[in-house]
Amino acid sequence: MALLEVRNLEVRFPLRGGELTALRDLSFSLNQGERLGIVGESGAGKSVAAFAILNLVSRPGYISAGSVLFEGRDLASLAPEQLRSIRGNRIAMIFQDPMMTLNPVLTIGTQMVECLQAHREISDKEAREIAVSKLRSVSIPAPAARMDQYPHELSGGMRQRVVIAIALLTEPSVIIADEPTTALDVTIQAEIMELLLELCENNNVALLLITHDLGVVSQVTQRTIVMYAGRIVEEGATRSIIDNPWHPYTHGLIDALPERTHRGQRLNQIPGMMPSLSAIPEGCAFHPRCEHMTELCQTQIPGYTLRDERRVACHWVEKQGESR
Amino acid sequence: MNADRPESPQVLLRVENLSKEFPLTSGLLEQLRFERGRLVRRQESVRAVNGVTLEVNRGDALCVVGESGCGKSTLARVVMGLIKPSRGSIYYEGKRIDDLPTEKLLTYRRKMQMIFQNPYASLNPRMTVKQTLEEPMRFHNPDISREELTHKIIEVMESVGVDPGWNQRFPHEFSGGQRQRISIARALMVDPEFIVADEPISALDVSIQAQVLNLLMEARKQRALTYLFITHDLSVVQHFGTRVAVMYLGALCESAKTEDLFGDPRHPYTQALLSAIPRLDQSRPTHIKLLGEVPTPINLPSGCYFHNRCQYATDRCRRETPNPILTGDSHWVACHAVEEGRIK
Numbered sequence: 001m002a003l004l005e006v007r008n009l010e011v012r013f014p015l016r017g018g019e020l021t022a023l024r025d026l027s028f029s030l031n032q033g034e035r036l037g038i039v040g041e042s043g044a045g046k047s048v049a050a051f052a053i054l055n056l057v058s059r060p061g062y063i064s065a066g067s068v069l070f071e072g073r074d075l076a077s078l079a080p081e082q083l084r085s086i087r088g089n090r091i092a093m094i095f096q097d098p099m100m101t102l103n104p105v106l107t108i109g110t111q112m113v114e115c116l117q118a119h120r121e122i123s124d125k126e127a128r129e130i131a132v133s134k135l136r137s138v139s140i141p142a143p144a145a146r147m148d149q150y151p152h153e154l155s156g157g158m159r160q161r162v163v164i165a166i167a168l169l170t171e172p173s174v175i176i177a178d179e180p181t182t183a184l185d186v187t188i189q190a191e192i193m194e195l196l197l198e199l200c201e202n203n204n205v206a207l208l209l210i211t212h213d214l215g216v217v218s219q220v221t222q223r224t225i226v227m228y229a230g231r232i233v234e235e236g237a238t239r240s241i242i243d244n245p246w247h248p249y250t251h252g253l254i255d256a257l258p259e260r261t262h263r264g265q266r267l268n269q270i271p272g273m274m275p276s277l278s279a280i281p282e283g284c285a286f287h288p289r290c291e292h293m294t295e296l297c298q299t300q301i302p303g304y305t306l307r308d309e310r311r312v313a314c315h316w317v318e319k320q321g322e323s324r
Numbered sequence: 325m326n327a328d329r330p331e332s333p334q335v336l337l338r339v340e341n342l343s344k345e346f347p348l349t350s351g352l353l354e355q356l357r358f359e360r361g362r363l364v365r366r367q368e369s370v371r372a373v374n375g376v377t378l379e380v381n382r383g384d385a386l387c388v389v390g391e392s393g394c395g396k397s398t399l400a401r402v403v404m405g406l407i408k409p410s411r412g413s414i415y416y417e418g419k420r421i422d423d424l425p426t427e428k429l430l431t432y433r434r435k436m437q438m439i440f441q442n443p444y445a446s447l448n449p450r451m452t453v454k455q456t457l458e459e460p461m462r463f464h465n466p467d468i469s470r471e472e473l474t475h476k477i478i479e480v481m482e483s484v485g486v487d488p489g490w491n492q493r494f495p496h497e498f499s500g501g502q503r504q505r506i507s508i509a510r511a512l513m514v515d516p517e518f519i520v521a522d523e524p525i526s527a528l529d530v531s532i533q534a535q536v537l538n539l540l541m542e543a544r545k546q547r548a549l550t551y552l553f554i555t556h557d558l559s560v561v562q563h564f565g566t567r568v569a570v571m572y573l574g575a576l577c578e579s580a581k582t583e584d585l586f587g588d589p590r591h592p593y594t595q596a597l598l599s600a601i602p603r604l605d606q607s608r609p610t611h612i613k614l615l616g617e618v619p620t621p622i623n624l625p626s627g628c629y630f631h632n633r634c635q636y637a638t639d640r641c642r643r644e645t646p647n648p649i650l651t652g653d654s655h656w657v658a659c660h661a662v663e664e665g666r667i668k
């Protein structure tokens with residue numbers, strides 16, 4: 001059985017005169033030690049998905065349907081105190097900006113000890129020892145000395161290493177990382193990604209990596225989910241999606257990258273822009289930008305076509321499969 | 325001293341030995357320190373740009389790349405005359421412009437326009453698109469007729485792909501990509517020949533980045549523009565730039581034609597930077613590991629600024645600042661190891 005199983009998850013935000021559906025019909029599973037990427041542009045619903053999995057959707061937003069099964073329990077309907085025993089303990093989180101996630105007025109050591117003691121009954125001394133060993137495991141030089149430093153005394157890359165060390169403290173089985181390197185420079189991004197990849201591999205930790213960067217997904221994950229306007233449009237093995245995307249949106253997204261075009265040539269662009277969640281077009285949300293659009297696309301939301309371990313929501317792909 | 329220098333006609337902009345420091349301690353009292361029992365006055369400063377020399381040829385798209393804090397944006401602002409350099413000089417078509425008084429600078433301001441990173445911050449939220457586009461035109465041509473102005477606005481809005489019928493709208497009514505089109509339109513209004521673009525697509529999504537990048541490339545062809553393009557995104561550089569200059573801690577490491585720099589990077593920092601780009605065809609990270617961390621630009625390392633992170637560093641690198649040497653067809657590298665033939 002999968003470690004984490006998300007079924008038909010839906011998130012809504014009440015608005016004046018109606019409701020906005022930020023996430024619809026999100027279903028996927030994550031196995032032990034597996035690395036899964038969720039890609040999409042801003043507004044695609046990737047971060048909402050991460051928050052919804054952890055039942056952290058901020059009010060007035062709410063989970064309106066679906067379930068998140070983790071070790072047989074449904075996170076979407078657990079009581080807050082039971083949730084706390086899973087969140088930050090069995091499932092850890094890493095967010096984009098380490099300066100926002102670390103408390104600026106507490107030392108690194110205090111924050112790490114506090115986190116450990118929230119989940120386990122251990123002495124300060126033991127907690128400090130574990131904390132130092134985790135700092136060492138993320139290759140922070142002089143880990144014992146760092147314990148008494150404040151976040152502002154560290155560089156951006158070091159701070160993100162501390163955040164990863166904190167995530168690892170309780171030896172979680174899943175790490176959810178929401179754009180963990182977007183705020184960092186390219187050489188530091190490469191180091192952090194490699195570190196995260198090695199830690200997950202060595203400790204058999206599952207990784208849910210949320211990012212807009214297809215290059216990063218390609219380097220780190222085994223499976224990829226592509227989201228558009230709050231819904232999964234394609235899912236499959238990372239390599240096969242990148243080498244042979246089926247959904248016209250995935251295709252456009254990969255083709256728009258400069259490395260896919262000869263130097264100085266016009267880049268392939270997807271016309272138009274992602275619709276706002278309050279004005280998602282009828283039928284397939286991508287139809288106004290799609291070159292394969294038909295009348296059916298304008299009226300009917302495409303279901304999922306399953307073929308060759310790939311899942312795609314597209315009428316055009318479905319039809320191609322029939323004629324093959 | 326206002327020494328203009330004769331220049332070969334293809335050089336549009338020349339920056340010579342340019343440095344910019346930002347003082348951290350401004351008041352006298354802040355500068356006073358006790359050291360070994362004596363009161364001393366010490367001025368601390370952030371050394372953002374350190375002795376940069378470069379040329380931009382007419383028709384070039386010179387990309388300046390580097391990581392955050394390497395001084396690339398400061399370089400752009402100094403070139404535009406938005407801030408005064410601490411040392412060094414800037415020549416435009418052979419005329420020195422960095423020490424000109426404001427009124428004399430106006431003719432150059434018209435030829436040089438800037439596009440900023442964040443289209444949410446660089447457009448005035450209380451001005452309609454029409455007002456935003458009119459302003460630079462009226463400023464530089466006070467006598468322009470209403471018809472001419474309207475005509476120009478329509479022409480420019482069409483060329484950047486924004487419906488001219490929307491000229492009465494305010495910036496908040498547009499998406500990020502469209503706002504960036506409007507800031508490009510504003511820069512194009514006065515028919516400039518040189519555009520400084522500071523991370524113009526970094527704030528945009530991938531599919532929108534491609535649209536804006538295409539627009540900038542078309543404008544370059546149609547209007548014979550020359551670009552100084554500041555970015556941290558190396559895959560964009562590879563696609564867009566005709567030349568590339570790599571900066572590290574305010575100094576130039578390497579500059580070359582784009583195909584030469586990507587095909588045969590010589591400086592150890594350039595090599596590390598290029599290896600760190602996540603590529604679609606890679607199934608694992610394959611970057612060159614650098615030692616240590618980026619030092620602060622307040623206490624710059626002695627010698628080569630890169631020496632404490634470089635696996636090829638020797639005593640000479642720790643002592644002596646390397647000068648750029650020519651290693652190929654207009655391929656400049658500032659590295660002792662390359663000069664001594666220690667690395668290929």
